[in-house]
Amino acid sequence: MREGAHPGRIAAYPAQNLSHEATRAWRRPIYDGRRDGVGRKSTTREPIIQGPASHQQDTALDTEPEATRRDADVSESARANRGWWDRNADEYQVEHGTFLGDDRFVWSPEGLDEVEAELLGPPEDLKGKDVLEIGAGAAQCARWLAEQGARPVALDISHRQLQHALRIGTSFPLVCADAGALPFADGSFDLACSAYGALPFVADPRLVLREVHRVLRPGGRFVFSVTHPIRWAFPDEPGPEGLSVSGSYFDRTPYVEQDENGHAVYVEHHRTLGDRVRDIAVSGFRLVDLIEPEWPAWNTSEWGGWSPLRGNLIPGTAIFVCVRD
16 A cells, blocks of 8 residues: 555556555454344355465465464564465355355444444445445445445455455455555545454554544544454353453463464454554544444354354454544
8 A cells, every 4th residue: 555646536446456565464253154134135156266276375374373472563464464364365255255245234243234333324424425445355345335325445455355356346446455554645535444354463553543544534434343352361262161261351462373484374463442542542533432242132153252152241342433533
């Protein structure tokens, strides 16, 4: 991502011109269940696109990575996470594309949908708005925004994820770029959003927040969701073993998966709730709401560390609603 474009408007980044310039990564939450009766039904089509054999060989890991807790700086985190998503995008879309659908806007594993949440505002107010989605994956949220009459731009670190956006089809720009150095002019957007994108996976989240602040127009809103910070004190297990504290909530040492040579292949960073609030304030935003979605009765699915058991007892997601004054 680089500064540029035209005053008051984003530069044209056609979907066909995906760049490998990006250096920072993020992931969307992992969903295994279907949601009935809320929002749009999922319609993702198979088969998933397949890359050449050389792509599969070049991106495969020879051995299972080792999970550890250690420091990982901006560069190492970026390099690891971009590689992780390029390697795992196909599997992710096969496993979770049906739930995500082609054009739904889901904020969290609890199933909170923008249709009902309206965190970006009433759907009728989105028409004609310029909206940046960060960590877009296959651009499901951006596609929903376009259906409301907005003018979205879908940005992701992973070239392979954006190829899946092309597979589904887009009428808006796709940008493969770094969330910490957005390639847009100052004041290019009315709104920005990120559903589990970028913020949990960068070593310095203030870089991203300051860039989002820069590209938003005065009065613009940025809404982002992340794993609730309290979850870092518990094992990432959906059953009873995930209800006992196993570590310090205040331990900010990153979670790292590394190869046999000690090189990080996946990194996730922890910030306490207070850290997140300070990051927002220092970056020039005003925090206007903090949502901790409760686990809904209709959701009986279990995936990753999320489950009805845990969801009814401890929060799993934190959603921050910020305004650029």
